[in-house]
Structure formats: structure tokens, C-alpha cells
Amino acid sequence: MRLNDFQLTENFNLKEFECPCCHTVLLHPLLVLKLQKLRDEWGLPLIINSGYRCEVHNRDVGGVVRSLHKVGQAADVRVPNSEHEKFRALALESGFTKALCYGSKNFVHIQIGD
Ligand SMILES: [Zn+2]
Ligand SMILES: [Zn+2]
Numbered sequence: 001m002r003l004n005d006f007q008l009t010e011n012f013n014l015k016e017f018e019c020p021c022c023h024t025v026l027l028h029p030l031l032v033l034k035l036q037k038l039r040d041e042w043g044l045p046l047i048i049n050s051g052y053r054c055e056v057h058n059r060d061v062g063g064v065v066r067s068l069h070k071v072g073q074a075a076d077v078r079v080p081n082s083e084h085e086k087f088r089a090l091a092l093e094s095g096f097t098k099a100l101c102y103g104s105k106n107f108v109h110i111q112i113g114d
Pocket of ligand 1: 053054056
């Protein structure tokens with residue numbers, strides 16, 4: 001069995017949130033609970049482009065210094081460009097405090113806390 005291969009909710013596994021460079025992971029329970037709610041509302045699988053990021057990886061991808069990815073409170077979800085506004089509205093309804101659309105990169109950043 002692989003480390004972090006652990007089903008957290010119906011549709012999300014801990015390994016989906018791992019840092020890609022070192023496989024470490026921090027995840028706020030509320031992030032995944034709200035993600036599951038959002039996934040249920042959305043009705044389609046949600047692909048996590050980026051979950052937890054260690055300091056090094058955050059720097060490598062040009063993340064902001066105080067990125068909530070570093071504390072397990074943010075995720076980037078792959079969403080086709082044309083669906084961004086709809087997804088953003090649904091994310092806010094599902095309890096995320098912020099949803100930022102990155103049109104050119106086909107993902108939406110969502111986070112809890114501030
Ligand atoms: Zn890392
Ligand atoms: Zn992000």
C-alpha cells in the first residue's frame with residue numbers, strides 16, 4: 001500500500017492533495033469537506049491540479065509567499081475556461097471564501113479562510 005493512499009470522502013483521496021515534488025501533504029479537513037459538497041453540486045469529477053505545496057514547490061510554481069496551498073487550505077481545480085464563472089459562483093455558495101479564475105490555464109483556485 002502506498003503512503004497517503006487513503007479515501008477521505010466519497011470522491012477525494014488524500015494522495016490527490018500531495019505536493020508533487022516530495023509527496024508530503026497537509027490538508028485542512030474543511031477544505032475536503034467543502035470540496036465534496038462542491039463536487040456533489042457540480043455533478044462531475046473534480047481534478048485537483050494543485051493541493052498542498054511545500055515551500056520549495058510553491059516557489060517553483062511562482063506561488064505567493066503566504067499561499068494558503070502551504071497550509072492545506074487551498075486547491076486548484078481543473079475547470080474548462082467556459083465554465084469558470086459558473087464554477088466560481090458554485091464554489092462561493094459551497095462555503096469557499098475565495099475563488100479565483102485563471103482563464104488561460106484552465107483552473108480555478110479556491111480556498112477557505114483568508
Ligand atoms: Zn514538495
Ligand atoms: Zn491556487
